[in-house]
Amino acid sequence: MRSHSVHSQTLLKLEERVLKKTVPQLPLLPEYGRGSWLYDESGNRYLDFFTGHGVMCLGHAHPALTEAMIGQIHKLVHTGNHFHLEPRIRLAVRLSELADGGQVFFSNSGAEIVELAIKLCRRRKRGNPRPTIVCMRGSFHGRTYGALSATRQREYKRRLGPFLPGFVEVPFNDPEALNRAMTHHTAGVLIEPVLGEGGVIPATRDYLALARELCTRTGALLVFDEIQTGLGRTGEMFACRRYRVRPDVLLLGKALGGGLPLSALITHPEAASLLGLGDHGST
Structure with missing residues (x-):
């Protein structure tokens, strides 16, 4: 240097x-x-x-990105989310089309959108006294407390506990461990299709297909954290396309904003209906 x-x-x-x-x-x-x-x-x-x-x-x-940013700054920078905005509507339509339909929620960061996914999972099993979310060993989902509770790397959690309860850790790409972890308490399974900070380790198709099958059987939500792998990083628009496995909830961030603070959650209308007015928000 x-x-x-x-x-x-x-x-x-x-x-x-x-x-x-x-x-x-x-x-x-x-x-x-x-x-x-x-x-x-x-x-x-x-x-x-x-x-x-x-x-x-x-x-x-x-x-192209610079022109779009400058053009929008000259027109309107921020109003809060209580107004209807054409750029937001058009982006939501485009993301919904790319994800084969679904409803979109926008936020400012990957960690914030993980927080919303956790809410969706828990709301899915709201009548269950002990809802759990299955997470992968070596995963990373963000630094806010919910996202950090789901993150399974000790170095990010030193001297910061106690964390939120209800997260069950399983080894990545271990079908037997995943099978054992899934019970009637399971509200969701949170997976990076390619384990990022855990070593850039791709999931096997059989593993993701099993997660899909088990979530369908138990009524849990299958959540793919594609904040790193989404939007072309693996050669497909979304990594899940390479595996031919469709999640209930898809999380996007990082490249989505091109340097501006932007993330998105895309989910089918049934899961989206779990949240009502006032259940989540972002300035």
């Missing part, structure tokens, strides 16, 4: 004083990006394999 200029060193010292760091940072201060490249103030360029945690799927400063 090239040495920092005096200006960059001053900025980094200022950052050290006023910003609390909770994640490790690379020794790079990019000034702008184009396509797959980042550039510093001296014009040095760096091939960006990081892509903002997988957010910048079209690269930096993509002309």
Whole structure:
């Protein structure tokens, strides 16, 4: 990594004083990006394999995306969700079409949309005194408390408990363990079709097909967290298409906003009807 200029060193010292760091940072201060490249103030360029945690799927400063963002900013930035907005309607229609029908809920981040999925699952078994959600060992679903309770990686949970009850962990791609975990208490099964932070491990088709069968049998919701794998990351629009297994609930984020805070949950009308006015919201 090239040495920092005096200006960059001053900025980094200022950052050290006023910003609390909770994640490790690379020794790079990019000034702008184009396509797959980042550039510093001296014009040095760096091939960006990081892509903002997988957010910048079209690269930096993509002309079409930039034009759409600037055009909308000049017209209307924010109203809250109590108004009907044409861009939101058109995006929901497009996502519904891509997902072969269904209803869409938008939020600001992947973790927030996982929270809504947890609500849907629990509401599905609202008459059950001990509803559970089956999660995969090594999974990652976000940093809010519900999403973190579903996340099955100890390093993200150190000294932060107690967590929400009702989450059952099973080894990934283990059909027998999944079979044993599924009971009449099971409200949902939460799966990344490709285990992301757990090692980029694809699920087997038989495993996802079994999850579909067991959820149908027990009345649980099958939730695919495609916040990382969705929108073309696996060569299909959604990873579940490669497996020919249809979830009840599909979660999208990251690439969906192209750098802006946006996530979505898509589900069939029956599951969507589990939530009424006031049951969930997002500014």
